[in-house]
Amino acid sequence: MSELLFKKPTDSDVLLSVVMHPEDTNANNTIFGGRILALMDQAAYACACKHARAVTVTASINTVNFLTPIYVGDLVSIKARVNYVGQSSMMVGIRVEAENLITGELRHSNSSYFTMVAIDHVTKKPTTVPGLQLETSDEVRRFVRSYTRKMKQQQNLKNFQAQTFSLNKEHLDWCQTQNARLNPALYSLIKAD
Numbered sequence: 001m002s003e004l005l006f007k008k009p010t011d012s013d014v015l016l017s018v019v020m021h022p023e024d025t026n027a028n029n030t031i032f033g034g035r036i037l038a039l040m041d042q043a044a045y046a047c048a049c050k051h052a053r054a055v056t057v058t059a060s061i062n063t064v065n066f067l068t069p070i071y072v073g074d075l076v077s078i079k080a081r082v083n084y085v086g087q088s089s090m091m092v093g094i095r096v097e098a099e100n101l102i103t104g105e106l107r108h109s110n111s112s113y114f115t116m117v118a119i120d121h122v123t124k125k126p127t128t129v130p131g132l133q134l135e136t137s138d139e140v141r142r143f144v145r146s147y148t149r150k151m152k153q154q155q156n157l158k159n160f161q162a163q164t165f166s167l168n169k170e171h172l173d174w175c176q177t178q179n180a181r182l183n184p185a186l187y188s189l190i191k192a193d
Ligand SMILES: CC(C)(COP(=O)(O)OP(=O)(O)OC[C@H]1O[C@@H](n2cnc3c(N)ncnc32)[C@H](O)[C@@H]1OP(=O)(O)O)[C@@H](O)C(=O)NCCC(=O)NCCS
Pocket: 057, 058, 059, 060, 085, 086, 087, 088, 089, 090, 115, 117, 126
């Protein structure tokens, strides 16, 4: 793939719209979060593949907050756009909206960011993707913020992996201030320094 190839974010836009059916519901008669996550992943996949013109895999998904319930009969629309590209990875911004087809009411369900990595079909290893041609200040904002998000995510992972956990009285006392009940024998497991 040419290193000089640059594509506009809008070249890879994806809009995926699906009407929700009874088989998509949970026991609360609202739509399963997992159903929406699967649709979000499909939209991110299609968008990243369009940009890379290669098969991609989902490397990570940032926080997803479901802001409003979705119901049977709602039209769920998922917009996907490439916001940032590295060497082989692409951060795809996802926006999910639910529309009541009878009243026309539109609700923002959630927004999230999927990191997709392009895979070479022969070596099965990450492969380079085209760069992004940025045309608007919004596109620059998304590119810069996505990079910051990626750096924070990598730092958080490093910090978390560097942490070791050793049981101490402070941990056990804190658990007791939460919605948890402790086996008293746990205090005897605390190791003296
Ligand atoms: C994602 C995957 C291809 C990365 O492979 P790897 O050998 O670790 O590749 P590298 O370390 O060279 O990283 C390649 C790129 O992926 C990015 N990346 C790797 N792991 C990542 C993660 N957890 N989150 C975000 N980006 C990640 C790197 O930053 C790098 O980006 P860049 O090329 O733009 O700089 C590999 O971990 C994988 O195959 N994971 C499983 C993916 C999958 O099956 N998803 C569906 C789950 S059911």
